[in-house]
Every structure is written in C-alpha cells, then in structure tokens.
Amino acid sequence: MSALEIHQLHKSFGSTHVLKDVNISIASGEFLILVGPSGCGKSTLMNAIAGLEPITSGEIRIGGEDVTWRTPAERDIAMVFQSYALYPSMTVRGNIAFGLEMRKMPKAEREAAVQRVADLLQISHLLDRKPSQLSGGQRQRVAMGRALAREPQIYLFDEPLSNLDAKLRVEMRTEIKKLHQRLGTTIVYVTHDQIEAMTLADRIAVMRDGQVQQLGTPDEIYNDPINMFVAGFMGSPAMNFVEAVLEGGRGNYALRISTPEQQDLVLPWPAERDTDVLASRVGQKMMLGLRPEHLSEAGGHSGAGTGMAAVIGVVEPTGADVLINLPLGEGEVTARVGPDCRARPGERLELQVDMRRAVLFDPQSEVRLA
Structure with a gap:
C-alpha cells in the first residue's frame, strides 16, 4: 500500500472554480473519507486522484511519485463505483478476473487471485452466476472483489453503498471496516453520509464549496469542529x-x-x-x-x-x-x-x-x- 499526497490542487470548469487549494496527506494503510453536501467537490476530487479528471493546477503523489499527469492506467489504483459497473454477459468469476486478464496475468495466477478474493468476500458460491442473478449487496461485493484482485497501491470508493437499502448499508459498512482492518489497505472513500464517515474513517476531510474545511480523526471532527459548518454537518441529529x-x-x-x-x-x-x-x-x-x-x-x-x-x-x-x-x-x-x-x-x-x-x-x- 502507498501514501497519498495532494498539494495545492485546483480544478476549474471554465469560469467555475470547483476545487480550491486542496491539501491532503494520508499515510500508507490509512482510511480517508471525503464527506460533504452534494456539489461540494468530493467526487471531482476523487476523479482527479484517479486521473479521470485532469486538474487545473497542483500536484498528486502516490507512493512518493508524482502522478499528476499520468493516465488512470499508469497510477496503479482501483475504483469501486456507486453503480457496480459489472459486465452483464460475464459471470462473477469473469468480472473479477477481467482486469487481471487485461494485464496479461497468467491463467493460474488469475484463478488463484479470483479464489482468494471470493473467499475473502464470501462469494465463492456465486462465481458461476451472472450479475442479473445477484442481489444488490452481492453485486457490490463482486465490484469490491474486482478491485481487490488487482492489489493496487490505493483503492478509491465512490459512494459504493448509496444504492443499497438501509439494513444492507449497515451490513456492507461493517464488511468494508473488517476488510480494511484485515488487509491494511490505503483507501479514499467518498460519501455524503456522515454516519458512514464517522464509523469507517481513520481520518475525515469535510468539504464545502470545493475547499477542505477540516481534516482530522472522527473524534476531532465531532468534538472539536473548526467552524459552524463542520459542527452542524457532522452528527445526527445536528448540533x-x-x-x-x-x-x-x-x-x-x-x-x-x-x-x-x-x-x-x-x-x-x-x-x-x-x-x-x-x-x-x-x-x-x-x-x-x-x-x-x-x-x-x-x-x-x-x-x-x-x-x-x-x-x-x-x-x-x-x-x-x-x-x-x-x-x-x-x-x-x-x-x-x-x-x-x-x-x-x-x-x-x-x-x-x-x-x-x-x-x-x-x-x-x-x-x-x-
């Protein structure tokens, strides 16, 4: 796993300044959550880290290397999306193995990697099913398995639980927490759900209007908010x-x-x-x-x-x-x-x-x- 450093990052769409002087540094193996209201820039920041959105200025370093202008394929990251993004014509096995196959991994190693993540996520019995035969929670596990099989430097989760019902969200939240504790992976996770942020994160970056209002541990964010926005946003019911x-x-x-x-x-x-x-x-x-x-x-x-x-x-x-x-x-x-x-x-x-x-x-x- 690798550390992530974001230095003086700015992003504009025409005359609209979406990200403003974002500075974040997380250690290897840390779980960082980007949280904030809709339109605050958290998904744009995630896409910038992934290389899906070119930045206007600033620097992004992964594992000490400057990746600011590298393509997504050159950054060694894996992403789990809100929409699962599974191939409907492939089995679960095929979906998990697809990225490994594109990287020319030998078949025996591919099969071992697929079985490893299937056992880890408890979906071994689903390997021969198609996505249409799975529940929402099972599809999300497959999407996570596809990312885990690659063993990249950093995992990016973009609101992965927002399509699930309330009970399943709680269950999957627990599974993601267990997964991070077991693997010690470096994770950047976007959500608008502050309960998700408080329960999962090692540190939280609270965003508003393209700026990081406060970066700290869940305890610091909750008990020592830097301003009224952070104090009012974090906590249910609100302060x-x-x-x-x-x-x-x-x-x-x-x-x-x-x-x-x-x-x-x-x-x-x-x-x-x-x-x-x-x-x-x-x-x-x-x-x-x-x-x-x-x-x-x-x-x-x-x-x-x-x-x-x-x-x-x-x-x-x-x-x-x-x-x-x-x-x-x-x-x-x-x-x-x-x-x-x-x-x-x-x-x-x-x-x-x-x-x-x-x-x-x-x-x-x-x-x-x-």
Whole structure:
C-alpha cells in the first residue's frame, strides 16, 4: 500500500472554480473519507486522484511519485463505483478476473487471485452466476472483489453503498471496516453520509464549496469542529446553535440566553476552558453550540450540568434513546435523553446542560472561538 499526497490542487470548469487549494496527506494503510453536501467537490476530487479528471493546477503523489499527469492506467489504483459497473454477459468469476486478464496475468495466477478474493468476500458460491442473478449487496461485493484482485497501491470508493437499502448499508459498512482492518489497505472513500464517515474513517476531510474545511480523526471532527459548518454537518441529529451574550470575566464567564416567555437562562462557562479571545468578546453575541447529548434529563445517570426547564414540542422515540424538540432562546433545540423518558408534548421537562463539552462560535465568521 502507498501514501497519498495532494498539494495545492485546483480544478476549474471554465469560469467555475470547483476545487480550491486542496491539501491532503494520508499515510500508507490509512482510511480517508471525503464527506460533504452534494456539489461540494468530493467526487471531482476523487476523479482527479484517479486521473479521470485532469486538474487545473497542483500536484498528486502516490507512493512518493508524482502522478499528476499520468493516465488512470499508469497510477496503479482501483475504483469501486456507486453503480457496480459489472459486465452483464460475464459471470462473477469473469468480472473479477477481467482486469487481471487485461494485464496479461497468467491463467493460474488469475484463478488463484479470483479464489482468494471470493473467499475473502464470501462469494465463492456465486462465481458461476451472472450479475442479473445477484442481489444488490452481492453485486457490490463482486465490484469490491474486482478491485481487490488487482492489489493496487490505493483503492478509491465512490459512494459504493448509496444504492443499497438501509439494513444492507449497515451490513456492507461493517464488511468494508473488517476488510480494511484485515488487509491494511490505503483507501479514499467518498460519501455524503456522515454516519458512514464517522464509523469507517481513520481520518475525515469535510468539504464545502470545493475547499477542505477540516481534516482530522472522527473524534476531532465531532468534538472539536473548526467552524459552524463542520459542527452542524457532522452528527445526527445536528448540533444545536443558540444565540447568547457573553458576560462576566476570566474564571467567571457565562452565556446569557434571552427567552421571550420566561426569565433569561444563564449558563456558566467552564473556567478551565477560558481562552484569551473571550476577554475581548464580553458583552457581544456568540453562537453557543450544544450537541443533543449535551442536553440530558435532570436526575439522569450523568447528574452533571446546569439546570434548565422548557415545554416539550415534539417527542421522537428511536429505540436506543428519545429525541425531544423544545424551545430555547429564539429558536428550538433537540435533546437526546434516555429511552425510559416518559415526557409528552406540552409537558414541562427539567434538563441538565453539560457546558463542559459546549463550543462557542463567532456568529459572523462562524469560526470556532472556544
């Protein structure tokens, strides 16, 4: 397996600047996921890595070698597409072996490679079937097997699970995770599904409007987002954003949230998380970010946090927990509480706010402040 380096990459289609100064470096054997909303440039970046789309400027290196202007065949990569792209007239065996045959691999070696990946993906019993005789999950395994048989330097996955139903997506996600752990392959994987990104990746590149907003581990992206876009995009349900005014001074800061129908809510900021930037922001509006799990039912197992109460708007049981929608400040927030919560819409609920894990953003620039 090989490392991948992308340096100052730009891509334009006419006057439209699609990729803007992209810089990414991943180690050999690392699993990188490119994630972002539709139209953010992640598939264009994937095609640029593969050599399917020529770049405007910049550099791409695979295994230390400059491949920026090499053809896809010269880059030693393998791609797994959303659409499977299997040959309908060939059997599973023929589909997996086709690329090896084109590379003039001897027949005995081809057959051994096909059997190896078939055993690995548990599709040995399907080798003599045609794609039309397979389920969606089986076809995706065949597409993965065709890529794995080649043993290239880097594997590229372009939304490979988006055509599968929800249950099958979860199963295939687990299989891909196991596969990476077993083989230690270098993988770049495109998805718009942030749950997929969080569960599969060693590191995640969150993209927006052709730029990488943040590159980090799933924990860094989730718990230490660099701006409001990353904070709001990663997480399900999304992070709550509440407008508040910063008060007090060092060691004694607090966030005052105006509530139209009751007394203002004042949430103390943890003294251990004071930063110099807060001193110049006293009296100014801030955007307070709280994950749904930072709002828990009072008297719950955590027992930590500042108390607040609000009238419940909507209750959404999910099985493992309950999502509660309730007013806070000028808007609404979502709280994630335990499955035993019996609160109903219209009732008043006492909550604990865990400010130790809260984050603050500048409301204009949307940049993280603390």
